[in-house]
Amino acid sequence: xxxxxxxxxxxxxxxxxxxxxxxxxxxxxxxxxxxxxxxxxxxxxxxxxxxxxxxxxxxxxxxxxxxxxxxxxxxxxxxxxxxxxxxxxxxxxxxxxxxxxxxxxxxxxxxx
Amino acid sequence: xxxxxxxxxxxxxxxxxxxxxxxxxxxxxxxxxxxxxxxxxxxxxxxxxxxxxxxxxxxxxxxxxxxxxxxxxxxxxxxxxxxxxxxxxxxxxxxxxxxxxxxxxxxxxxxxxx
Numbered sequence: 001x002x003x004x005x006x007x008x009x010x011x012x013x014x015x016x017x018x019x020x021x022x023x024x025x026x027x028x029x030x031x032x033x034x035x036x037x038x039x040x041x042x043x044x045x046x047x048x049x050x051x052x053x054x055x056x057x058x059x060x061x062x063x064x065x066x067x068x069x070x071x072x073x074x075x076x077x078x079x080x081x082x083x084x085x086x087x088x089x090x091x092x093x094x095x096x097x098x099x100x101x102x103x104x105x106x107x108x109x110x111x112x
Numbered sequence: 113x114x115x116x117x118x119x120x121x122x123x124x125x126x127x128x129x130x131x132x133x134x135x136x137x138x139x140x141x142x143x144x145x146x147x148x149x150x151x152x153x154x155x156x157x158x159x160x161x162x163x164x165x166x167x168x169x170x171x172x173x174x175x176x177x178x179x180x181x182x183x184x185x186x187x188x189x190x191x192x193x194x195x196x197x198x199x200x201x202x203x204x205x206x207x208x209x210x211x212x213x214x215x216x217x218x219x220x221x222x223x224x225x226x
Binding site: 041 | 116118145147153156157162170202210211212214216217219220222
């Protein structure tokens with residue numbers, strides 16, 4: 001059974017607008033959440049993360065929101081740029097000795 | 113520059129053959145990981161190693177084997193027992209207990225069975 005769900009396989013957004021990528025998880029004990037960005041035929045690169053003790057973390061155009069009661073996190077990209085077009089994976093972990101568990105990814109396309 | 117090197121980038125295997133994918137890192141990371149990516153399946157953990165000469169099975173270890181004789185190297189062998197080996201394979205590393213800092217990934221190896 002999937003522990004991390006990204007229910008939207010794809011998302012298309014106009015350049016300059018906001019992109020919102022969503023992720024749901026099943027285990028309320030997960031304590032750290034990360035977003036990765038992946039271009040075709042390349043390895044994922046770390047984008048932004050958030051601890052379970054916070055509900056928001058911001059880094060430039062990227063903001064991650066965590067709603068623990070809903071077991072939901074989201075990544076906001078504002079403004080979206082064509083170079084943001086990639087597959088975005090959310091990942092979760094349980095404790096510092098745990099391994100990352102990845103969702104299936106959402107393919108974001110930003111149209112000029 | 114420090115990083116993770118995976119080789120080869122593309123690999124073709126005949127049915128019934130074993131193949132070994134290379135993963136080398138010069139980040140001085142203790143932990144290393146192998147993931148498999150299939151279309152629409154995300155990243156699934158095959159094997160991981162937190163320390164030299166020790167490794168653990170991940171979620172989909174059947175048909176794969178690994179070794180960790182050196183800190184820098186974590187090769188993955190895809191054996192003939194792996195029934196559907198065509199996929200994109202990713203190696204990653206992290207500091208020990210450093211999952212909160214995320215993993216550093218290599219650029220991947222695409223394996224195709226012909």
